[in-house]
Amino acid sequence: MEPIQSSLKKYMEDAGWEGRLQQLQDSVLSEKRVHDWLHRHQEELVDGAVQQGMAALYEYKNSWKNCDQCPGLEKCPNPMPGYQPELYPEHGQIQMRYHPCSLKIAADRQKKQEALVKSMYVSAEFKKASFENVETDETDGRAIAAHQAFEFAREANPGEDGQGLYLHGMFGVGKTYMMAAIANKLADRHIQSLLVYAPEFFREMRQAIGEGTVNEKIDAVKTAPILMLDDLGAETMSNWIRDDVLGAILQYRMTEKLPTVYTSNWDYEELEEHLAYSNKGGEERMKAKRIMERIRPFTSELYLAGRNRRET
Known part of the structure; x- marks a missing residue:
């Protein structure tokens, strides 16, 4: 009686399996x-x-x-x-x-941040934001600002180049939309960004004192590959928020060469003026300058002018 192994080998040869198996193995090894x-x-x-x-x-x-x-x-x-x-x-x-993989790590980090930092947001509108839909008008410099923002999104390199952007202008001119367009362009490059509404985040940090989550929240924000602080300067400032929260975040990001993108109604000088005063009524110019030394040299200032698009 022919052994089953010999019978199986003969069947495989007749069916052409052995040749196909060898081809498969060769393709793997090569x-x-x-x-x-x-x-x-x-x-x-x-x-x-x-x-x-x-x-x-x-x-x-x-x-x-x-x-x-x-x-x-x-x-x-x-x-x-x-x-x-x-x-x-x-x-x-x-x-x-x-x-x-890097996408899985970023997604897990995003979930952790979403659970920890409630003031981060990505609305349905912002998920669709793109540079193609940014309204430009050569007379008010919007085209120049959009071009520089696009170049940043295309070339940003967290950990190697810490240069970010500072977008400022009046209410409703599209600063946050442009920030969202940057975030979506970065996502196309598999670069994670964290978009945080600054006034709400600072309120959240005050609540975190009682919850015992201050350090966790600061770590989640300061380590983001690209941090986006929306509407900086709209908050009521306190010494603790300015020095121990914002200052700690920006110091880490400066050291680690992690870019930060800001939107604000204030230009650099006006923001410094805002940071110099706290809700206690004091004036601390040097501490405000210290914060600005972690913003001004590490951002390109982009002025966004135009009509208030919220009123149309």
Whole structure:
């Protein structure tokens, strides 16, 4: 009686499976990532390890192909959505594990920030904001401001270049919309930004004292790759907010070269004047200047003029 293994081999040969299997294995082993990894770790693998680890190598190859053609976190086709594979040798055999990708890490960080910082917001309108829909008028310089904002969104490099933007102008001229357009353009580059309404955030920080979450909230904001503080200067300022909250955030971001984008109704000089006075009625010019030294040299000032679009 013919052994079953011989019968199975003969059947596979007749059906052409063996040839197709060999082609599949050849395509896996010739893939650059697989080939380079096997070359680096060849001395750590026992005889037959490659054959035994073929399933892991095949999954590794396909998962990285998905990552190279990333369709976004929500449509990730990997076995573990949002995770990238890593090969490693163990006891002479090929093993594989998964690590979260940059999009997954950013999404998890975003969820944590949303749970912690209630004053951050991304409305349905802001999710649709784009530079194509920014109204420009060469007579009021809006086109110049939009161009500089677009260039920032296209070239910003957190951790390497800490230069940000300072958008100022009167009520309703579209400062926040342009900030949202920057955030969406950054998202296209897989760069995370945190958009925070400054007056609400500072009110939230006062409540955090009783909750014992001050340091957590400050950490969530100060470490954002790109921080966007909307409507800075509209808040009622206190010494603690200015020095221990805003000052601590900006000092960290300056040191770590993390860009910050601001919107305000005030220009630099007017904001400094605002920061010099607290709700206690005192005047502290030097402390206001200290904050401005963490804003003015690290931003490009963009003036946004035009009609109040909220009144139309």
